Amino acid sequence: MATSSFPSSLFLLCSLLSASLVLSEVHHHDFVIQETPVKRLCKTQNVITVNGMFPGPTLEVNNGDTLVVKVVNRAQHNVTIHWHGVRQMRTGWADGPEFVTQCPIRPGNSYTYRFTIQGQEGTLWWHAHSSWLRATVYGALLIHPPPASSYPFPKPDRQTTLLLGEWWNANPIDVLKEAIRTGAAPNVSDAYTVNGQPGDLYNCSNQDTIVVPTGSGETSLIRVINSAMNQPLFFTVANHKLTVVGADASYLKPFSTNVIMLGPGQTTDVLLTADQPPNRYYMAARAYQSAQNAPFDNTTTTAILQYKSSPCCSNGTAKGIKKTPPIMPFLPAFNDTNSVTSFSGKFRSLRDIVVPKEIDESLFFTIGLGLDNCPKSFPKSRCQGPNGTRFTASMNNVSFVLPSNFSLLQAHSKGIPGVFTTDFPAKPPVRFDFTGNNVSRSLFQPVRGTKLYKLKYGSRVQIVLQDTSIVTPENHPIHLHGYDFYIVAEGFGNFDPKKDTSKFNLVDPPLRNTVAVPVNGWAVIRFVADNPGVWLMHCHLDVHISWGLAMAFLVDNGSGELQTLEAPPEDLPVC
Ligand code: C2O
Numbered sequence: 310m311a312t313s314s315f316p317s318s319l320f321l322l323c324s325l326l327s328a329s330l331v332l333s334e335v336h337h338h339d340f341v342i343q344e345t346p347v348k349r350l351c352k353t354q355n356v357i358t359v360n361g362m363f364p365g366p367t368l369e370v371n372n373g374d375t376l377v378v379k380v381v382n383r384a385q386h387n388v389t390i391h392w393h394g395v396r397q398m399r400t401g402w403a404d405g406p407e408f409v410t411q412c413p414i415r416p417g418n419s420y421t422y423r424f425t426i427q428g429q430e431g432t433l434w435w436h437a438h439s440s441w442l443r444a445t446v447y448g449a450l451l452i453h454p455p456p457a458s459s460y461p462f463p464k465p466d467r468q469t470t471l472l473l474g475e476w477w478n479a480n481p482i483d484v485l486k487e488a489i490r491t492g493a494a495p496n497v498s499d500a501y502t503v504n505g506q507p508g509d510l511y512n513c514s515n516q517d518t519i520v521v522p523t524g525s526g527e528t529s530l531i532r533v534i535n536s537a538m539n540q541p542l543f544f545t546v547a548n549h550k551l552t553v554v555g556a557d558a559s560y561l562k563p564f565s566t567n568v569i570m571l572g573p574g575q576t577t578d579v580l581l582t583a584d585q586p587p588n589r590y591y592m593a594a595r596a597y598q599s600a601q602n603a604p605f606d607n608t609t610t611t612a613i614l615q616y617k618s619s620p621c622c623s624n625g626t627a628k629g630i631k632k633t634p635p636i637m638p639f640l641p642a643f644n645d646t647n648s649v650t651s652f653s654g655k656f657r658s659l660r661d662i663v664v665p666k667e668i669d670e671s672l673f674f675t676i677g678l679g680l681d682n683c684p685k686s687f688p689k690s691r692c693q694g695p696n697g698t699r700f701t702a703s704m705n706n707v708s709f710v711l712p713s714n715f716s717l718l719q720a721h722s723k724g725i726p727g728v729f730t731t732d733f734p735a736k737p738p739v740r741f742d743f744t745g746n747n748v749s750r751s752l753f754q755p756v757r758g759t760k761l762y763k764l765k766y767g768s769r770v771q772i773v774l775q776d777t778s779i780v781t782p783e784n785h786p787i788h789l790h791g792y793d794f795y796i797v798a799e800g801f802g803n804f805d806p807k808k809d810t811s812k813f814n815l816v817d818p819p820l821r822n823t824v825a826v827p828v829n830g831w832a833v834i835r836f837v838a839d840n841p842g843v844w845l846m847h848c849h850l851d852v853h854i855s856w857g858l859a860m861a862f863l864v865d866n867g868s869g870e871l872q873t874l875e876a877p878p879e880d881l882p883v884c
Contacts, residue, residue, distance in 0.1 A: 332455065333373040333425075338366070340380045342388050342414075342446065349476055350500055351513035356445040356480075357384050357437075363505045364472050364536070365448035368435070371455045375425045380414060386482065387413030390422060391438035392450065393574060394557055394822040397791055399875050400424045401718055401842030404790055407439040408711040409845045409861060410718045412884035420882050429793075430454055431558035432532040432576040434472070441851060444481035447472065447536045452558055461659055462554050462563065465530035465580060469521050471612065473544065473571070473594050474502040475537040485855060492681070492692050492699030494603065495852050501537065501594055501610035508611035509591075509634075519612035521592065523583040530554075531579050535571035538851045540606065541597040541784055541825060543648070544569050544577075546614055547590040547638035551579040553655070559793065559820040560659035568641055570597050570649045572786025572825035574849035587616035589635035598643045599828035600783040607643065611635075646828055649784070653799060653827075656819035664795050664815045665769035665835050672762070672770065673736040673804075675743060676785050676826065676848065676858060677777035678702045680753045695780070701856050702848070703755035705734045708857030709847070710759050714884050717761070718843040721863060722874065733760035733860050743777045743803050744829045753779055755857070762860065764838040766867030771797075773804045774824065775831045782829035785853065791844035791864075793820045794836040801830035809833075823849055841866045841874045 345358040359365035370376060382388050391405035403422040404410040414420045430452050437446035449470045454460060475498040477484055488495035500507040500514075509515040523529055531551075535542055545551075545568040554563050555578035569577050595609040613635050621633055641648040679701040683692035687699075694700045701708050712720070712728050720728035741752060764770060776782055795818040800809055813833065826832045847859035866873040 333375065334371065335375045335377060336368070336370055338368065338376070338378045340378055340390065341383055342380065343383045344385070349507060349514070350478055350511055352478055354480070357386060357442055359446055359448065363445055364474065365446060367449045367451060367470060369451045369453065370426055371453050372426055372428065372430045373455050375423065377421060377423050379419060379421045381419040382414045382416055385416050386442060387415060387439050388437055388442055388446070389413055389439045390435055392422070392424065392433070392435050394429070394433035395424060396427060396429065396793065396840060397424055398427055398840055399873065401791065401874055402877050402881060405438045406790065406845050408713060408716050409843060411716050412882045413439055414882050418882060420880055421878065423878065426452055429558040431555040431560065431578050432470070432534060433558045434534050434536060434576065436536060441481040441485040441538065443851070444475065444477065444538050447474070449532065449534060451532065461560050462580065463528070466527040467523065467529040468532070469529055470532045470534065471503050471592070472534045472536050473542050473610070474505060475540060475606070476500040476502050476507065481538070488852065489855065490691060492694045494700060497604050497606040498538070499606070500608055501542065501606065503592070503594065503610050503612040510609050510611055521612055521614050522617060523614060524617050525583055525587055528580055528582045531581055532576065533569065533571060533579065534576045535573050537573050539573070541570060541572045541786065542594045543597050543641050544571065544592070544594045545638045545640060546581060546592045547636040548585050549581050549590065549614070551581055554578050554580055556656065556819065557793065557821040557823060561819060562657040562659055562817070564655045566652060566655070568648060568652070570652055570825070572784065572823060572849060574786050574788045574823040575821070575825065583616060587618040587620065589616070589619050589621060590614040591635045591637050593638050593640060595640055596643055597645070597649060597784070599646060600781045603781060609640070649825070650827065653825065656796070657817045658819055661817050662820070664797065664818060665837055666815060667769060668771045669768040670764060670770045672772045673775065674704045674772055675706070675737045675775045675777050676704050676787065678780035678856070679708070679755045680780060682754060701755060702853045702858035704858060704860045705737045706755045707733060707760050707860065708755040708757045709859035710757050710857065712759055716884070717861060719877070721843055722877065729759040729761050731761050731763045731863060733762040735762070743775050744782060745778060748777065748779050757857065760860065761843065761863040764862055764864045766838060766841060766865045766872055768838045769835070770838055771833060771835045773831055773833050774826045775804055776826055776829055778829060784828040785826045785858070786823050786849040787826055787846065788823040788849045789844065789846045791840045791842060792836050793822050794834040795820055796824050797833050797835055799827050799830065799832045801827055804831040804833070838862070838864045840864060841872065
C-alpha cells in the first residue's frame with residue numbers, strides 16, 4: 310500500500326535509534342564485603358562474603374558493556390577485587406591485585422571499579438586478590454554476545470554456571486598464616502564445592518547438593534569455572550558427552566570429550582545434550598594431582614544433573630521416600646597426565662587469527678618451587694619444610710616480593726623510586742637440565758626481589774614457560790593479568806628451540822588468560838603488548854603466589870590517548 314512507506318521508514322529509523330541506544334549498557338553493582346556465618350560439613354563458621362552470599366553474586370553483561378562496581382569493605386580484613394580475565398584496556402587501576410595495581414581497601418573504606426568489556430565473550434569470574442580471601446570471595450562474570458549478535462553455536466535451551474571451589478573447616482586466612490609461619494605446605498582443604506556446596510559424598514551435605522535440571526533432549530550451556538585455591542580439577546558428567554565450545558571467554562572449534570581439566574583460574578564452556586534415559590546423573594569434580602609425594606585433598610564434589618521426568622522425582626514422589634542414588638561417572642586417576650595432554654591438545658581457536666609471527670621479545674621463564682635454608686635467627690618451628698627448610702617458589706630464580714607502601718602501578722605512574730626495579734631476567738641465570746631427576750641442591754634457593762620486566766608498547770612477546778623439577782615437577786596454571794595470550798605449543802621435558810619451534814600452531818591456537826603448563830614440561834605463549842600498565846603474571850595455585858611464583862610486566866604507554874593508561878580514579882585507595 311502506498312500509504313505505508315512513510316510510517317514504515319519512520320519505524321525503521323526509530324528502531325535503529327533504540328537499537329544503538331541499547332547497544333552497550335552500564336551496569337552498577339554494590340559489593341559489600343562482610344563476615345557471614347556459613348554452615349558446611351556439619352560446622353558453622355564465619356567467612357568473608359560479598360553481600361552475604363557464598364559464592365558471591367553472578368554478574369551478567371554483554372560484550373561491549375561497562376561495569377561499575379562499588380566495593381564497600383565492612384569486614385575486618387583488607388580486600389581488593391580482581392576481574393579475572395578482563396582485559397582492562399587502559400584501565401589497569403581497576404584490575405585489582407593488591408599492591409600491584411592498587412593498595413588494599415582497608416576495613417571501613419570503599420573503592421569503585423570501572424571498566425568496559427571489549428571483544429570478550431563467554432565465561433570469566435571475579436575474586437578477591439588479597440591474602441587467601443578468594444577462598445570465599447568469588448563469583449561468575451558471564452559475558453553474552455551483544456544484542457545484534459549471537460553465539461557461534463545453536464542457541465542452548467538452558468544455561469548453568471558451576472563454580473568449583475575449595476573449602477576448609479578453618480579460616481583460610483589462618484591456614485595461610487600458619488603455612489607462612491612454619492615454612493611448610495598449608496593444610497589441604499576439607500572439601501571441594503560446586504557453587505559453594507560440597508555435595509552428597511560429604512558429611513551433612515546432601516540436603517543442599519546443587520541440582521541442575523534438564524528436560525529430555527534439551528541442550529545446556531554449562532560454564533565451568535575452577536575457583537579452587539590450590540588444585541587443578543577434573544570435571545565430568547556421568548554417561549554424557551561434553552562439547553567444549555569456549556574457554557577463558559574465547560570461542561573454540563567445538564570438540565567432544567568425556568572429561569575436562571581446569572587449572573585454578575581457568576574457565577571452560579561446554580554444551581551438554583540430555584540424550585540419556587531420564588534419570589539423575591552426578592556431575593563430579595576431583596583433583597588432578599601432578600606433584601609427587603605432596604599431600605592433597607582427594608575427595609570428590611558432586612552436583613546432580615536431573616532429568617525432569619526422572620523416575621525418582623516426577624510428580625507424586627512423597628517426601629522422605631529414599632531416592633535411588635544418582636549414577637556416578639568414571640573419573641580419571643589423580644595423576645592421569647595423559648588425559649590432560651589429550652584434552653589440552655584439542656584446543657583450537659574457533660577462527661583463524663593473527664598470531665604475531667615476528668617476535669620482538671623472546672623470553673624464557675623457568676617456573677617452579679624451591680627451598681630456603683632456615684635463617685639462623687629462626688627457631689625450628691619456623692622451618693618445617695623438607696629437611697628443616699622453608700618452601701619458596703620463583704620464576705627465573707626470582708622469588709617475587711610485593712611492595713607494601715605503594716602499589717607498583719602507582720609507583721610507576723608517579724615515578725616513585727625504590728619500590729621496584731626493572732631488571733627481571735629474560736632468561737634463567739643458569740642453564741641446567743630443568744626437568745632432570747637430579748637438579749643440584751645449589752639451585753634450590755632463589756633470590757627475593759620486586760623485579761619487573763619492561764615492554765615497549767606494541768612489542769610482540771613470546772614466553773617459553775618451563776617447569777622445573779626442583780622439589781617436585783608440577784602442572785602450574787600460569788595466569789597473566791591484562792592480556793589474553795595464544796598458546797602456540799606445549800610439550801614435555803626441556804623446551805628445545807631447534808626441534809620444538811616446528812610444532813608451533815600459528816594458525817588457530819587457543820587464546821587464554823591462564824595456561825596449565827604441563828608437569829615436567831613447557832608451554833609457549835605469544836601476545837602483543839598493547840595494554841599499558843603493570844601486569845602481574847603468576848601461578849594461580851594460591852600457595853605458590855604466597856611463596857613468590859610471580860613476576861610483573863611494566864608496559865609503557867604508546868603514542869596518543871588511546872595507547873595511554875588512564876588517570877587514576879579519585880577514590881583509589883592509598884597504602
Ligand atoms: Cu585470578 Cu592474579 O588472579
